[in-house]
Amino acid sequence: TVVSFLSDHPRHVFRNVIQTVLTRAVRYLSTFEIFNHERRAIRLMFLYNRYPSNYINQQFEKFFADYLSSTSPPILPMITNESQFLALRQKLLNEPTAKQTQLAISAATVQLTQRTQNVIQPNINNFEATIQRNNDKFKKNFFIHITHEARLNGLAREIHIIHDNHFKNTDKAEIRLVVGFRNNPNIEFELSRKRPASSLLKDPLAKSKR
Known part of the structure; x- marks a missing residue:
């Protein structure tokens, strides 16, 4: 047919x-x-x-x-x-017949995929090794975050002194103390959502009506 x-x-x-x-x-x-x-x-x-x-x-x-x-x-x-x-x-x-051509294309595709995987695999291994190193980097770190305020100036240094005095000669001495600062939530709110000046909130037509 x-x-x-x-x-x-x-x-x-x-x-x-x-x-x-x-x-x-x-x-x-x-x-x-x-x-x-x-x-x-x-x-x-x-x-x-x-x-x-x-x-x-x-x-x-x-x-x-x-x-x-x-x-x-x-x-x-x-x-x-x-x-x-x-x-x-x-x-x-x-x-070659159509079937033989298709088989050749399929075989070439498989070989290309295998070569690509062989190239990508070392990159994946390197990436995983980098992640592992980064994880190990912070494995023995201890983080403390304090609010940044003028009246607390010098607090980070005092925290380090207290940590060293208590853990210097102990098995915890390998732990590295990291003191970080964070913004006051109220200050952050004011900076990101600052209200307009009060003069802009007044109705300019109110005086003319009087």
Whole structure:
């Protein structure tokens, strides 16, 4: 069964159907005589499916273009002898089929994926090692955050002194104390949501009404 020429398929589909059927016949059949009978059957099949005779001849000519002789009949363009058929068959047998091409593409894709993974894996390992080093960097740190206010100036130094006096000669001496500052919540609120001046909140028309 082939696609009818009266269907709504794109034009290249009909051309590909003829080329595929002829290619399959050349690859599968071993003698010129058997192929000649098959070629006639192929032509009748396309005529039955409403393919124009001129269109069939045109596609046959394209397929046999490298092997047509000047004496080939114009109505049934074809190769004319066994040697031409064997040469054409050998050429087509050396070409990969669609399935072989797809397998080659799939194999190439797998190889490319493997090479990409081999390149990415060291980068991932380096990234994980960096994360591990960063985690180890703060593993023995102890953080204290205090509110930044003028009246607490010098508090961070006093906290360090207290820490050193209590843990200097103990097993906790390896722990590094880090004293950080954070903004006063009220100050932060004022900075991020500062109210407009009171003069801007007054109604300018209020004085004129008075």
